[in-house]
Amino acid sequence: MIGRCTRLLLSLFLASLMLAACDSDQAAKDAAGKAPPPGVLVAKVGRRSITDTFEYLGRTVAVKDVSLRAQVSGYLLERYFEEGSQIEIGQPLFKIDPSIYEAQVAAARGEVAKAEAALTRTMKDLKRYRELLKKQSVSQQKVDQAESDKLQAEAELVAARATLKKAETDLSFTLVKAPIGGRIGRALVSIGNLVGPQSGELARLVEMDPIYVNFNVSERDLLDVRQRLLKEGKKLGDNTIEVKLRLANKTIYPQTGYLDFIDNVVDPKTGTITVRARFDNPDRLLVPGLYVSAILGSNQRKTELLVPEPAVQEDQAGRFVMVVDPENRIERRRITTGRHVEGELVVKSGLEPGERVVVEGIQKVRPGMLVAPKETLLPGAGATPEANAEASRKQALQAGGETADPATTTEPKQGN
Structure with a gap:
């Protein structure tokens, strides 16, 4: 009888514990359901007048690049230059015994x-x-x-x-002189060493002004350029096609270059052809080997639909954006994009003017989720990207009490 009562009491105790746990889970769910939606920064997609230009990845190349070597054998006695200095043509550089x-x-x-x-x-x-x-x-x-x-x-x-x-x-x-004028690099052989025709490079001398930029363009773009020249009755090399440069720090190089060479064959593996532009470099700002973006096109303007680059994500299926619908719910939208334009991408399909896309806080949202959007400016709408980013963080702080952490913000993948 006592054992039966003990088992009954134990069963009642376990049942009460389970009921308490269920009540706790339900309370947690209710609390979660009442939590405010996450705050995100959005930008409206809009049309804007842009110039008809194309950007290509290129690299700076010296017009004249000389490897200085000993033509006779002997011990190196003197060096007559400071490493990294500007050298005049005919200037003595090294003396061999x-x-x-x-x-x-x-x-x-x-x-x-x-x-x-x-x-x-x-x-x-x-x-x-x-x-x-x-x-x-x-x-x-x-x-x-x-x-x-x-x-x-x-x-x-x-x-x-x-x-x-x-x-x-x-x-x-025995007196090694500069065959060209330009900037000399570091000396690769020290005084007292035995040098000769087989001893390798003594130093490198490159001409800094002017400078070349080599880049590759597609077959279609090449045909467009040639047809335009024929239509206008112009020839390559007559300063007919202007080229601008965007440097690695996103600034535009102040000097305008001109296309002066197009290779004679298309690479069958890539379907591209090498093109060269020539730039004046009076301040020696450009040095050989820099990666730059060559901006090629006309001054004609046309209206395109643009989306901020930070809003564009990419996976194996292609590019997409997170759209905020009129009910403030997230929708994943596949898009087709064109060229880059100052921090934005041209939208070929998938978006309509006036639709809102998430530009910050993408890592916090999922399709179908309710969000608290706060609108920010497009990067190209009159402010710099840095100013817009700072303004966006302040708006997020005022709106939802949360700021996007720069260290955790998802960066868009760059495609071709």
Whole structure:
């Protein structure tokens, strides 16, 4: 009887615990259901007048790039420049020990003098034998031998002078001079080392002004350019096609360049062709090897639908945005985009003017979720991206008490 009562009490105790747990879960669900929707920053998609331009990834290349090397062997005695300085054409840069080459020049000059003396003697002999032949005092054979000796002496003089020229040239190579004007890099060989034609590069000298930018364009863009030139009756190289540069820090290079070369074949693997533009570089701001964006196009303007780049996400199926509908619920929308325009993307399909897209707080939302949107400016609507980002964070703070953490904000993937 006691055991049965004990089991009954234990069962009642466990049932009460389960009821308490269920009540706690229900309370938590009710509390979650009453939590305010997450705050996000949105921007309205709109049409804007933009120039008809295209951007291509390119790289700066020196017009003249010289690898300085020793042309003769010897110990390096002097260096006459500061690393990284501007060099004038013909300026002395390195000095190699000239002792051996000075001796070779002296010996070659002695051989020249010896050959000149031999030629003088043979010329006198020939003249004397010709006079004697007229008096029949010598045979014709003696005259012929004298003529042969003279010709041989002339040939030996030519050879001696050539040896002297080579010796003088080798001596001149002991003083390494700048073949072009430009900026020199660091010295790769220190004073006292034995250098020669096989010892490698001594230093590198590049011309900084002007400078080239090489980039690749598609077959379609190439045909558009050529057809436009034919239509306008212009030729490549006549400063007809302007090119602007966007640098790595997003600023526009102040000098305008011009297209001056198009390669003669299209790469069959990529379907692109190499194009080159030439830019003045008076301030030496550009250096060879920089990655830049070449902006190519006309001054004609057209109206396009634009979406901020931070709103565009990408997965294996393509690009998409998070749209906030009139009821403030999230909808995932697939879009097709075109080229980049100052922090925005041209929208080909998938969006309509006036629709709102999430630009900050994307990591906090899911399709169908209710949100508290706060509108911000488009990056291209008169303010810089940095100013808009700062304003957006302040608006989020005022709206929902939450700010987007820059360290956790999802960055859009960049596609081609």
